[in-house]
Amino acid sequence: MLRSMYAGISGMKGFQTKLDVIGNNIANVNTVGFKKGRVTFQDMMSQTMSGAQGPTATRGGVNASQVGLGSQVGSIDNVHTQGFRQTTGRPLDLALEGDGMFVVASDLKNNDGEATMKNINLNQSNVSYTRAGNFYLDEEGSIVNPQGLYLIGFPAETNADGETTINDAKKSVISIPDTAQSFNIQTNGTVTVIDKDGNTKTVGQVALASFSNPGGLQKAGSNLFLNTENAGLYDNEDTDYIDLKTPDTDGTATIVSGSLEMSNVDLATAFTEMIVAQRGFQANTRIITTSDEILQELVNLKR
Known part of the structure; x- marks a missing residue:
């Protein structure tokens, strides 16, 4: 069988995967916080017809002769560029301007495994x-996402002098008291409420x-999104510590209340x-058709 036929098949598979990713991107063009995908290709192993030879005293060097065996998907990347606001x-409705992600969780437990x-x-x-x-x-009054997962933050604690500070060594669910008349989320994530007496109080960050x-x-x-070993969330010194x-601060995003970050998919x-992938798919089908015609000619040699 002709190598070109198998090369064409590999190209069709690759471009089909690319079309799948593009279709998913277009389907999520209006999805809040969506990050588009991207497909890259790489060539497959090549068959060596003759190896390379170095120059001698009487003859120059000769390059290797190789025939490629097709292409394959190299990677499917998630592109985390900023979406429009x-x-x-x-x-x-909170939008992030810069790097970072909100942390949401369920089945909350303490160090002793208790809810x-x-x-x-x-x-x-x-x-x-x-x-x-x-x-x-x-x-x-807890802040949750559409799936009911709790938004995680730092709790506000009041000391003996009546001063309220944020304890960034602890994690807790951010809740708005029932007695709050209104609330506000600042650019640094601090959540403040105004109680029934008109006093401003910090409830978390x-x-x-x-x-x-x-x-x-x-x-x-x-x-x-779920964390993986290659995402780089964990502290290098202590892999059991989730560093929020x-x-x-420290290059993390600012929070813009009253806005949403939309998908970063650009339709154009x-x-x-999509057009490039479609034409690439068609070109590879033409390779298979041409290879089939050559095989048909070989079969007809018997006549």
């Missing part, structure tokens, strides 16, 4: 990460997870890539 005016809403041990909880900032309040390689995150659906950061680019 859409203003909604809703106080619980809790404060002093949370994220290593024992079901933790996910997201750029989708459309949050809501549940019946108890939104925490962000910072990844050295966000492309290493694993998509889990529902606008959620304060917004607007997506349609251009």
Whole structure:
């Protein structure tokens, strides 16, 4: 059989995968916090017809003769570029400007494995990460995402002098008291409320997870990402410690309340890539057709 036929088949498989990724990008063009995918290709092993030879005293060198055996998918990347910001005016719609992700979790437990809403041990909880900032309040006033996962932050603690500070050594669920008349989320993630007496009180601060390689995150659906060993979340000195950061510090994002980060899919680019993938697929089918015609001619030699 002709090598060109198998090369054409490998090209068709690769471009089909590329079309699958492009189709998913276009389907999520209006998905909040969606990060587009990208497919890259690489050549497959080549068959060496003759090896390279170095020059001698009487003759020059000769290059190797190789025939490629097709292409294959090299990688399917998640591109974590900034999506455009859409203003909604809703106080619980939060957009991130810069690097970082919201931390959401369920099955919250403390260091002893007991269910809790404060002093949370994220290593024992079901933790996910997201750029989708459309949050809501549940019946108890806790801030949750559309799937009911709690937004994780740092608790506010009051000392003996009556001063309220943020304890960034602890993790807890951020809740709005029932007595609050209104609330506000600042650019550094600090959540303040105004009680029935008109006094301003800090109830917590939104925490962000910072990844050295966000492309290493694993998509889990529902606008959620899961951490992997290659995402770079864990501290190098202690791999059991999930390092959460304060917004607007150490290069992390700022929070814009009343806005949402939309998908980073560009339709013009997506349609251009779709046309290129379609023509590449068609070209590889032509290779198979041509190879089949050659085989037909060989069969006809018997006549």
